[in-house]
Amino acid sequence: MHVLQSLILGIPVVVAGSPMLIERSPTSPFALFAYGDGIGGAPVFTDGESAYIGRATRLNDSEAAQVQFIGGTDNSLLASPNTTAGNAPTWSNLTFMVPDMTSSSHQVGFANSTISGGGSASEFVFYGDFLLHKNTDGDINGLWYAVPSDEDRIWTLNWNSTDDDTEEKVLVTLKATPPSRTMDKNI
Ligand SMILES: *[C@@H]1O[C@H](CO)[C@@H](O)[C@H](O)[C@H]1NC(C)=O
Numbered sequence: 001m002h003v004l005q006s007l008i009l010g011i012p013v014v015v016a017g018s019p020m021l022i023e024r025s026p027t028s029p030f031a032l033f034a035y036g037d038g039i040g041g042a043p044v045f046t047d048g049e050s051a052y053i054g055r056a057t058r059l060n061d062s063e064a065a066q067v068q069f070i071g072g073t074d075n076s077l078l079a080s081p082n083t084t085a086g087n088a089p090t091w092s093n094l095t096f097m098v099p100d101m102t103s104s105s106h107q108v109g110f111a112n113s114t115i116s117g118g119g120s121a122s123e124f125v126f127y128g129d130f131l132l133h134k135n136t137d138g139d140i141n142g143l144w145y146a147v148p149s150d151e152d153r154i155w156t157l158n159w160n161s162t163d164d165d166t167e168e169k170v171l172v173t174l175k176a177t178p179p180s181r182t183m184d185k186n187i
Pocket residue numbers: 029030031067068069082084085
């Protein structure tokens with residue numbers, strides 16, 4: 001099985017030391033896009049707390065904006081609003097986080113600098129262009145999945161679908177590359 005498929009399905013594989021695995025140092029800001037069945041490169045956005053995928057402007061919320069990420073210490077990802085893409089919300093410099101291994105929560109979100117526990121806010125690594133997370137055991141996973149929200153073409157971004165019985169959930173990959181024009185209509 002392809003390494004990436006294994007990572008997405010949560011099957012442990014040895015990728016440490018792989019030349020493809022890169023830790024991104026702070027460089028220029030980048031956006032993240034979700035790809036999966038019926039999701040053709042929808043951007044990651046937030047209202048300042050939860051992570052969503054889709055077009056921020058579809059949500060009637062002045063705090064909702066597409067995220068531009070930059071690498072922080074310990075491979076954390078710091079999030080600022082991309083105001084070119086829409087709203088100019090009040091939040092900035094939030095820390096991206098996935099639930100930790102023992103958490104029953106599936107929610108991916110953003111926090112202020114002081115993390116109040118219950119989540120992993122560091123060790124995000126890229127396998128090529130795919131965003132993965134390294135947990136405290138040193139395992140690298142890409143367990144992203146999307147769940148439709150009440151709004152048309154807006155999904156919540158979640159982590160680790162084990163024990164989540166939501167029927168409409170869709171496994172997705174997160175990539176730093178935007179969709180091509182032809183896929184764009186699918187967003
Ligand atoms: C910000 O949004 C604009 C307009 O959608 C887009 O062209 C640009 O690539 C985005 N920048 C980042 C860093 O995501």
